[in-house]
Amino acid sequence: MSPTSRGRGSRRRTSSRDARSGSRPTVPPTSDTPDTLDACDCPQCSGGDELDLVIDGLLASGELLLTVDDPMEAEALGATLLSAGDLIGEEAEEAFVRGLVPALETAGTAEALATLLAIGSVAPGRLGTAAGDAADRLVEDGIVRPVWADELEAPVTAGDFQRLNDDQGEASMLVCSFHRAGRGHAVIINVDHNDCGAAVDILVLDADKLSEAVEMLHTVASADGIRIRAESLSPEEFRWQAENALAARAVHDAGDVALNLAEFLDGDDDNDGPAYPALAMLLRARLATLPEPSRPPAPHPTDDEDGLGLDPGIDPGLTLLERRAGGAGLVRGGRPLPTSGGPVLIPDGFALAPPSIAPSVALPAKRKKAAGPAPIYQIKVGLRGTKPPIWRRLEVPADIRLERLHNVIQAAFGWYDSHLHVFETRYGSFGRPDAELDYRAEAAVTLEQVAPTSNDRILYTYDFGDSWEHDVLVEKVFSPDPAVRYPRCTGGRRAAPPEDCGGIWGYVELLQVLKNPDHPEYDEKLEWLGVDNAIDFAPERFDAAAVNQALSAIH
Known part of the structure; x- marks a missing residue:
């Protein structure tokens, strides 16, 4: 930079x-x-x-x-x-x-x-x-x-590349975070697919404010019947989509007004921050730190072309999601679109909504009592994006309800169960039932229904703000041992990040601060963690006995 x-x-x-x-x-x-x-x-x-x-x-x-x-x-x-x-x-x-x-x-x-x-x-x-x-x-x-x-002059790192889509493909939001020398900022680009995929506006906020903002976003979206899904992007793909959105906006803005430089320097007393052109310039500089896309920029559609829907090169099947009839549109650029239930206010920013796995087949029936006792699943639950990896190996009955599996994962990782969660499977999304978001009741569904065989996977996301994504892999299926009490933990690696630390990038930043006693936020982080010395915070520590003690308390 x-x-x-x-x-x-x-x-x-x-x-x-x-x-x-x-x-x-x-x-x-x-x-x-x-x-x-x-x-x-x-x-x-x-x-x-x-x-x-x-x-x-x-x-x-x-x-x-x-x-x-x-x-x-x-x-x-x-x-x-x-x-x-x-x-x-x-x-x-x-x-x-x-x-x-x-x-x-x-x-x-x-x-x-x-x-x-x-x-x-x-x-x-x-x-x-x-x-x-x-x-x-x-x-x-x-x-x-x-x-x-x-x-x-410090190097810039980036992550959390996501694209949040409304379920009709009318609008999306490109989200990522940039980090440098202990500071983190999130960037959100509101994109209008009915306007050539042009950027509507750009939001910049502190990375540690994402969690609170995303909770607000999900609350207001759910209240108005809006379904928002997310897909992860590679750094190259994020840069390609972001630069296309900025380029489309630049085409539309060209020739609107030629501002005199001296007048521009006077600023705008009514604006608390930089105007869109300045934010676009800053974002272009940030995007230049990402790997260069291998494909050329998308062509800008002309008025007599039919390319005014989704971004060119984006498969509509990957971004258009089911929604209820008569639902509302997504808020764009701080300006609510017409809705059936009144205006929806966009928060100052938001973090990462849980990625979806689109339902493809009907949910299998539950195990019948006549089939005998359920086998035991050996599952590996890994926290996405962590290096070195953070994971737990658990043994659970195959017919464990997802509601109980949620409690097991919470105990295994030391989470506090103070935020929303969802299981994403090929058979649908399961959590607290929500008709607007198509979340079905997790209490009525078992693990073996959504992961019937060995090597099946599901995704468990906890805290839509910090976006802790857990891959759940069925490693083995075997008969239960009468002498063993299930569920139990048989292995793992490293301590889980502390709750509400800001997601993966917030955790990385926390670890960097704790390595440097001269860092201006060092004492503040120790106080937040409730420890007197960084040595007392041991991210490499894993205690299977403590996990099993926590599991034994689950009723």
């Missing part, structure tokens, strides 16, 4: 201070320089007063950047500046490269350096290179970098 992380090295010059001796930089002629300066409309070429006005605004922004400690704020400013240029047109890059960047370097202040770093953190191509090189030279000249600069 930063000039350094993009691989731009520092470039020395023979007399760096001489370049800042005048009030405005001199632009040497190049092969790209017009024969006459009148051919360029950038502030550098068209008038010093305009350039000075813009530079004053940039330095004022740089002064503000020196008071913050979160590099996301610097990136947001850089994205705001660049998105203004994006709206102006191709001439903006020339204005930045030939006018604004050299002028900021000439200013030679900490504010100028902060602004250059902000621009370089999100700028693509030669503008990013120019801003990064200018910042490097200021540092060489002794200008002190802002406190967030090192964090800005």
